[in-house]
Amino acid sequence: MNKNTQREILVSGLGIGVKQGQRWRIRGVDISISRGEIVTLIGPNGSGKSTVAKIITGVISPTAGQIIRADNLRIGYVPQKLEIAQTLPINVTRFLSLTKSHSPQEVRKALEMLEVFHLKNAPVQQLSGGEFQRVLLARAMILAPDLLVLDEPAQGVDYAGQGILYALVERLREQTGCGVLMVSHDLHVVMAQTDKVICLNGHVCCSGSPDVVAGSPQFLELFGQEAQQTLALYRHEHDHAHLPDGEICNHSTTLGDSKKGASDV
């Protein structure tokens, strides 16, 4: 993608803060996602990743800062996990029209885009993990979203499965030009095509582009051939550390340690 072309900004937040009770869940977070851009949010549990994602999707409003959304922004959401009770009869076609009605043509197009059209009449409870992930993506893509939001989509999936998912997301971005916000549980391994990684821990700890180290034999050994095209490492550039209660203490001397920890994976 040409870096010089000015891409339309879909969502941008400036100095976002969310206060719950007496405590700031997140504070001073700057984030922006443009059309065709993939942004990956990483951070430890409880670092506010989901809170930021909820701000972006508009589920919650920030206590501080401001958020600007493009007019008529359509968001497609892929939830973290979705367990459908056996007691609820629902097939793939009906599942795609869950939040909005769609014509059979639209359903066909979305299922074909994810190569799962042959499953159109299958009960969703009988799909394999990989099939269901594609159906979840198809359900989000049928909305023709400007922004695709994936909440920890690769949780509980091995690196091979993660690679397949990332390849799918990359293809969807190429085909539709949508922006992508990926919330990841993995602190170091991110999608190779990520344009920007934002590391959160209550605030933005660091951000930047990931290192594509696919050529290195160690990487190949760790993640396999499959991962070569899709996974990349993110090198943290922290200039501060967090006390156990989350308070920030600045001492740049520990910089080297955190860097080392990141690249060792």
Place this chain on the structure above:
Amino acid sequence: MFDDFLVRALVAGVGLALIAGPLGCFVVWRRMSYFGETMAHSALLGIALSMLWGVNLMLGVFVVGALVAIALLILEHNQTISIDALLGILSHSTLAVGLVLLSLMPWVRVDIMGFLFGDILSVSRLDVLIIYIGGAVLLGLLIWFWRPLLVATLSVELAQAEGLNPRRAQIILMLLLASVIAIAMKLVGVLLITSLLIIPAATARRFATSPEQMALIAALLGSVAVISGVFGSLTWDTPTGPSIVVAALIIFLVSISLPALGGRRK
């Protein structure tokens, strides 16, 4: 024709089954059967309080049922008492408090058995009218909110992210349940109401391939159970409310011995 108590009973019972079936699907999907049971039991407390304050019985039952539901929603996240124990406490204590209150009002002459097990053969023309108007409103609301209710049942996060308020859907479902209980109380009694919600829905699961189909089939099966139960009770001189539940049970048992259509090949 409407002067015949039998016709009134059948028409009223079918009217109730038509709303109880679809609503019962949500009770089954959300695993809320004990929740529904608790709300139904609280109806007796609603009856007692209505008598004490001299308000309309249905209104009293609805208000108490709704309050119990809201209390449960608030206490749901309490860590020291499990939701399971909480339901057990509320379910039986509201029933017991209702019975005690009624016995403390000797000036009130009520047929407690009628409230516990229903008295469908004594429904008046006004009762039938209330069931149909109330039922139509409830069915209308259920259809109107069908999508948010269904999405909130499947995934709260998804409903939130795509702008379908799941919390509101949950509250609407509770209010619909409280209303159906208020309407159904006279027909099948507080102890048997949940069976009309759950048994037809559970039976319908095996024959449905979509949520909407399951709701329709549950409504039909519920109606069949009411009709068979009423005629069965006349033929064998058995109590009508329990006979309806027995009919629903027989349909359920027959259905699980039939081959499934709804794809449970797994």
